[in-house]
Amino acid sequence: MPEKPIQGEKRVFMTGNEVVAWAALAAGAEIMYGYPITPQNEIMHYWTRLMPKYDRKFLQTEDELSAGFTTVGGVLAGRRAFTATAGPGNTLMQEPMSMAEAMRLPVVVVVQQRGGPSTATVIYSQQEVTMTTLGGNGEGLRVVYSTATHQELFDYTIKAFNTAWKYRFPTFVLGDGYQAKMRESLTFYDPAERGIEMVPTEPYVGKPGMPGVDRPPTHLRNTYNVEEELYEVLKDYLADYAKAAPEIAEYEAFDTEDAELVVVSHGVVSRAGKAAVKELREAGYKVGYFRPITLRPLPVDQLREVANKAGQLLVVESANGQLDRLVKEAAYGCSAEILPMFKPGVGITAEEVVARVKEIKG
Amino acid sequence: MGKVVKIVLAGEGGQGVQSVAEIIAEAANEEGREALYIPNFGVEQRGGVSVAYLQIGDEPIGAPKFQTGDIVVALSDRAVHRTKQYVGPETIFVYDSGIENVENELPKNAKKVLGIPAIEVSKNELHPRVFNIIIMGAVIKATEVVAVEDAKAAIEKKLGYKFEKNPKLREMNFRAIERGMELVASAM
Numbered sequence: 001m002p003e004k005p006i007q008g009e010k011r012v013f014m015t016g017n018e019v020v021a022w023a024a025l026a027a028g029a030e031i032m033y034g035y036p037i038t039p040q041n042e043i044m045h046y047w048t049r050l051m052p053k054y055d056r057k058f059l060q061t062e063d064e065l066s067a068g069f070t071t072v073g074g075v076l077a078g079r080r081a082f083t084a085t086a087g088p089g090n091t092l093m094q095e096p097m098s099m100a101e102a103m104r105l106p107v108v109v110v111v112q113q114r115g116g117p118s119t120a121t122v123i124y125s126q127q128e129v130t131m132t133t134l135g136g137n138g139e140g141l142r143v144v145y146s147t148a149t150h151q152e153l154f155d156y157t158i159k160a161f162n163t164a165w166k167y168r169f170p171t172f173v174l175g176d177g178y179q180a181k182m183r184e185s186l187t188f189y190d191p192a193e194r195g196i197e198m199v200p201t202e203p204y205v206g207k208p209g210m211p212g213v214d215r216p217p218t219h220l221r222n223t224y225n226v227e228e229e230l231y232e233v234l235k236d237y238l239a240d241y242a243k244a245a246p247e248i249a250e251y252e253a254f255d256t257e258d259a260e261l262v263v264v265s266h267g268v269v270s271r272a273g274k275a276a277v278k279e280l281r282e283a284g285y286k287v288g289y290f291r292p293i294t295l296r297p298l299p300v301d302q303l304r305e306v307a308n309k310a311g312q313l314l315v316v317e318s319a320n321g322q323l324d325r326l327v328k329e330a331a332y333g334c335s336a337e338i339l340p341m342f343k344p345g346v347g348i349t350a351e352e353v354v355a356r357v358k359e360i361k362g
Numbered sequence: 363m364g365k366v367v368k369i370v371l372a373g374e375g376g377q378g379v380q381s382v383a384e385i386i387a388e389a390a391n392e393e394g395r396e397a398l399y400i401p402n403f404g405v406e407q408r409g410g411v412s413v414a415y416l417q418i419g420d421e422p423i424g425a426p427k428f429q430t431g432d433i434v435v436a437l438s439d440r441a442v443h444r445t446k447q448y449v450g451p452e453t454i455f456v457y458d459s460g461i462e463n464v465e466n467e468l469p470k471n472a473k474k475v476l477g478i479p480a481i482e483v484s485k486n487e488l489h490p491r492v493f494n495i496i497i498m499g500a501v502i503k504a505t506e507v508v509a510v511e512d513a514k515a516a517i518e519k520k521l522g523y524k525f526e527k528n529p530k531l532r533e534m535n536f537r538a539i540e541r542g543m544e545l546v547a548s549a550m
Contacts (some may be wrong), residue, residue, distance in 0.1 A: 038403075122403070122405055123402075150421070177428075178426045181403060182398055183384065184396075184397065184399075185397070186425065268425070269425075271423075271425045272425035275424030286498060311530065347425070348425065349425050350424050350425050351428065351429040
């Protein structure tokens with residue numbers, strides 16, 4: 001038995017990509033499949049550097065379609081498997097992830113968003129929200145965690161494997177180029193030492209015993225002959241998803257009780273949102289902070305409560321309204337006016353959010 | 363609670379601004395402080411202006427980038443143009459006095475504009491390879507974000523394997539830090 005990758009708790013200082021590789025190791029991921037794309041590359045680099053020592057595996061494929069499908073294959077074989085991608089790679093990844101939804105496969109994907117559309121920039125954006133939450137031909141039967149700090153990248157990469165294997169929906173950790181490349185401190189830990197039990201994995205195919213005699217035959221489908229047959233399956237899946245959604249949904253909020261305006265942001269932009277709200281509060285503005293951690297499913301009840309209490313929501317994002325659309329759907333019929341602060345493909349600073357709020361509030 | 367110190371370092375690719383930012387960030391982290399360092403990066407493999415954003419404080423850092431730096435360091439004429447946007451009334455702007463024909467381009471709204479002959483000192487007194495370490499000394503002196511001993515320890519951590527083979531390199535790097543600090547002290 002190779003030693004545990006992380007023993008005890010340890011403060012470290014590194015890039016987000018390195019954090020993801022360590023988190024996957026700590027979570028007991030057995031294999032990564034991947035194809036290089038900036039700004040995700042170093043997840044693969046660190047994984048391949050670390051994995052021989054801990055007896056894990058890696059397969060580089062010919063593209064992201066293949067990386068997605070081989071990850072699907074790894075999961076079918078019962079492996080705690082993952083892949084990582086960005087931008088145009090995420091686009092290609094939607095086809096295999098759609099299959100993972102169809103077959104309820106607990107695939108884990110780490111996305112480090114870059115600018116779009118197409119090749120655009122290798123740097124940063126929050127423009128992969130729509131694609132990551134609702135991509136593929138299907139109903140978005142998936143879980144998306146949007147991280148904001150390196151500590152969260154570590155925590156939620158570990159959690160993603162458990163959410164995936166517990167609920168059997170493909171699960172995404174949605175980071176971005178800033179989180180991928182920046183360095184900051186965080187605390188490493190072994191999940192078991194924190195009382196986090198990893199949900200056991202099991203093979204979908206090649207189970208022991210005679211099918212139909214010792215066990216029910218395995219019947220994995222992503223093809224149906226008649227409409228009603230598909231509808232029956234999807235009704236069950238959608239019911240499972242609706243039941244799991246409140247258990248999975250997570251958010252972070254403060255100062256919303258008496259707020260006239262609540263800043264709604266996610267991921268790395270929420271760091272600017274948080275700093276701005278704190279500064280504005282000190283200056284006497286009645287503002288609050290709300291951040292969905294899960295973009296799919298959204299924390300709908302909590303968001304609606306805020307959207308009925310505050311007069312205005314200011315949706316701040318490095319995309320042209322991709323979070324905004326999700327928020328508006330969830331807050332449909334709520335009383336708050338929803339205002340935009342969109343900077344597609346560009347970082348947002350606390351100073352800019354402060355200025356925008358002051359402009360609105362006069 | 364101390365205020366977060368915001369630093370922008372910009373130079374030509376190869377001048378080593380990213381290493382400087384990384385070493386200072388590591389030193390601050392070793393002191394138990396919060397640090398966030400992010401490089402700009404694009405598709406180019408070389409060339410272009412390289413910018414490093416560094417923040418050091420006592421509480422977790424907010425957004426990775428910012429509007430206005432407390433200290434902005436520009437090491438080439440293109441870097442001067444590129445970094446003017448990060449200068450405000452509280453900013454100390456440091457540039458290399460060896461950059462030619464840049465006098466009219468220097469920011470006019472800074473708290474202080476300091477020209478230091480880092481390129482010249484590195485060439486004539488030390489070695490061009492430690493140019494960025496001189497800059498590191500300058501940043502440390504101007505901001506006092508980390509103690510010089512901790513900066514030296516961080517350099518040791520990063521370059522220790524080279525110093526083992528050639529102890530003179532250690533001496534030269536440490537001398538470079540001190541020279542950088544002196545240059546800023548006399549310019550201020």
